[in-house]
Amino acid sequence: MNGKIIFTTLTIFVVSVVALVFIKDFKNRRDAKTVYVGPTKVLCLSNRLQRCYQIKENENDDYKLFNGTIRNFSYVPGYEYKLLVDEVTVENINNGQKFVTYDLYKQVEKKEVPYVLTVTPNDGQVLPINRSFTVAGKARGVYEGNIVIEAKDLKGNLLARVPTTMPTDKPGAESVWQAQLSVNTKPGTKALIVAYSPSPANESETKKTDENKNNEQDTQKKDENNNQDAQKATVNPLSYSTIVVFDPKAKAIPVQTSLENTSWLLKSYKTPNGTEIKQASQTTPVTATFLNGKIGGTSGCNNYQASYETKGDTITVGPIASTRKACEDNVNKLENDYQLSLQSVAYYQAQPTSLILYNSQRVPLLEYTRVIRRKQTPNQDQNTSDQQDANKENTDDNTQQSEDMNNDKQDTNKQTDQEKTDQNTNDQQQN
Numbered sequence: 001m002n003g004k005i006i007f008t009t010l011t012i013f014v015v016s017v018v019a020l021v022f023i024k025d026f027k028n029r030r031d032a033k034t035v036y037v038g039p040t041k042v043l044c045l046s047n048r049l050q051r052c053y054q055i056k057e058n059e060n061d062d063y064k065l066f067n068g069t070i071r072n073f074s075y076v077p078g079y080e081y082k083l084l085v086d087e088v089t090v091e092n093i094n095n096g097q098k099f100v101t102y103d104l105y106k107q108v109e110k111k112e113v114p115y116v117l118t119v120t121p122n123d124g125q126v127l128p129i130n131r132s133f134t135v136a137g138k139a140r141g142v143y144e145g146n147i148v149i150e151a152k153d154l155k156g157n158l159l160a161r162v163p164t165t166m167p168t169d170k171p172g173a174e175s176v177w178q179a180q181l182s183v184n185t186k187p188g189t190k191a192l193i194v195a196y197s198p199s200p201a202n203e204s205e206t207k208k209t210d211e212n213k214n215n216e217q218d219t220q221k222k223d224e225n226n227n228q229d230a231q232k233a234t235v236n237p238l239s240y241s242t243i244v245v246f247d248p249k250a251k252a253i254p255v256q257t258s259l260e261n262t263s264w265l266l267k268s269y270k271t272p273n274g275t276e277i278k279q280a281s282q283t284t285p286v287t288a289t290f291l292n293g294k295i296g297g298t299s300g301c302n303n304y305q306a307s308y309e310t311k312g313d314t315i316t317v318g319p320i321a322s323t324r325k326a327c328e329d330n331v332n333k334l335e336n337d338y339q340l341s342l343q344s345v346a347y348y349q350a351q352p353t354s355l356i357l358y359n360s361q362r363v364p365l366l367e368y369t370r371v372i373r374r375k376q377t378p379n380q381d382q383n384t385s386d387q388q389d390a391n392k393e394n395t396d397d398n399t400q401q402s403e404d405m406n407n408d409k410q411d412t413n414k415q416t417d418q419e420k421t422d423q424n425t426n427d428q429q430q431n
Contacts, residue, residue, distance in 0.1 A: 032084035032105045037070070038063045038237050039115035040077050043192075049123055054237065063237060068101040077117055078140060078174070082109035114141025114172075118195050118240045119352065120255055125242075128250040132180040135193055136255060136352035138372075139166060140174035142197035142238060147177045150194045151185075159183045159191060163198075167353055167369050174372050178353040189246045196239035257350040259290040259310060263297075264355050264368035272340045284331055286338055288355075288368060295342075299335040301327035306342070315348045315357065341365040 038054025044067050053075075055066035059082075070085065085102040092099070118137040127133050135149045145166040151159040164179035177195075185191070266286035268279050280286055287297035295317060296305035302325050307318035320339050327335065345357040345365060355368040 031086065033057070033087050033102075034108075035083050035085055035102070036063075037073075037075070037081040037083060039080055039113050040117055040237060040240055041075075043123075043241050043243060049243065068099065070102045070104055072104040073102075073107075078112065078115050078138075079110050080113040081107060083107055112140065114197070114238055115139060116142065116147065116195055116197055116238050116240045118193065118242050121193060121242055121244055123243055124245070126245045126247050126250045127183070128252050129187065129246050129248045130182060130184050131252050132182045133252045134178060134255045134351065135181050135195065136176065136178040137195055137240065138174065138176050139197065141172045142166070145175070146198055147179075148196055148198050149179050149181055150196075151181060151183045152192050152194060153185070154190055154192070159185050159189075167371075176352045176370050176372065178351060183246060185246050187246065187248050191244055191246060193242045193244055194239060195241075196236070255351050256313065257352055257355075259308070259315075259348065259350055259355075260293075261291055262350075262355075263287065263289040263371045265371050266338070266366060267354075267369050268367045269338060269341055270363070270365045271337055272344075281334070284334060286334070287371070288342075299338045301325055301331045301335060304339065310348070313347050313349065315345055317342055317345055319343075338366070 036056045041051035044050045044052040053066040054063035056063050084106040088101050089098050090101055116139045120136050147164050150161045160181055160183045162179050162181055164177050166175040166177045266280040270277055284300040286300050289297050295308045302323040304320050304322040306320040309316045344359050346360040347358040349356045353370045356364050357366040358364050
């Protein structure tokens with residue numbers, strides 16, 4: 001008898017739990033809100049050292065700033081997300097004011113979209129006056145591969161401008177970009193380093209007079225004083241801003257990219273025991289990929305591989321193993337020259353878009369151009385779990401961004417840390 005009572009009680013308990021889960025799931029499906037999250041985070045108008053999501057509720061709308069959290073959401077830049085979220089109104093216990101945040105119910109879609117991302121300099125970095133510093137980042141889908149970098153003070157006055165082009169052979173492809181910028185301004189000036197794509201759609205904007213730009217920036221400054229307007233500010237996914245400070249005592253920080261998990265295309269090389277610098281052939285590409293302590297690729301005809309080790313700016317390449325396909329005489333000479341030079345390297349200088357390998361006398365032997373190496377991934381199935389999706393993209397994108405760009409900036413942090421930061425921003429804003 002007691003056994004039947006226990007069995008009946010357990011059955012009722014299990015059925016009740018299942019029913020509650022079903023009811024909750026049904027409620028979420030009915031009440032969930034659709035939002036789109038943009039490919040980069042941008043500087044919040046309310047706090048220049050914090051970054052906000054780009055959010056829109058309809059696919060054809062413009063992105064707007066969202067200074068709030070999306071709990072349980074694993075974010076990777078360079079993608080547009082379609083999410084089902086529960087909108088939660090939170091009350092500030094200090095002043096009683098209310099603000100909106102989201103709880104992720106389901107990630108419906110994740111797709112590659114055009115974007116511009118600046119990796120260096122960092123937010124808040126102190127930069128020299130009248131001395132060149134490196135501005136570098138990544139982008140995809142920009143018009144003809146063109147990027148424009150500008151320095152503007154916080155009133156919108158243009159301090160410096162320089163164009164650059166991404167090294168890519170495919171229209172709309174993802175690649176890295178880099179430029180040198182020098183700014184002449186007053187000590188202590190706070191400024192925005194802005195990188196954007198000068199597409200035909202916004203070409204007229206780049207040709208506006210400084211007077212018109214100043215008028216627009218004055219209007220924007222007024223908006224910043226009104227928190228409600230600031231949260232509705234429209235943002236452009238093909239631009240990216242970094243806030244910096246200029247100081248004549250600052251030293252230009254050299255950019256040294258980690259070689260691990262990077263790929264390169266040979267641009268020129270020095271012939272062994274000679275002074276002649278030759279340009280690499282377009283028809284017989286020579287490549288180098290650094291992965292898991294190994295360097296490998298093609299040396300024109302055959303594939304090769306060797307171990308490598310770096311310490312500071314020094315590099316040591318181990319014995320080279322190569323396949324033995326029969327090649328034409330000129331290709332054989334190219335391979336021989338390349339492998340002899342590679343075996344002789346002692347120092348390296350790696351920047352986001354270029355790599356130079358030197359011998360022990362610091363004579364440049366090999367010069368490469370950066371290549372973005374991406375794994376081909378199928379379209380995301382709508383039923384794929386969020387955790388599997390996050391793990392996969394962290395392997396392909398987040399690791400590459402953090403390591404390849406020397407860990408200069410992380411737009412993708414652990415969700416728990418991001419929530420704390422965003423929540424602190426909200427508290428400060430409400431106070």
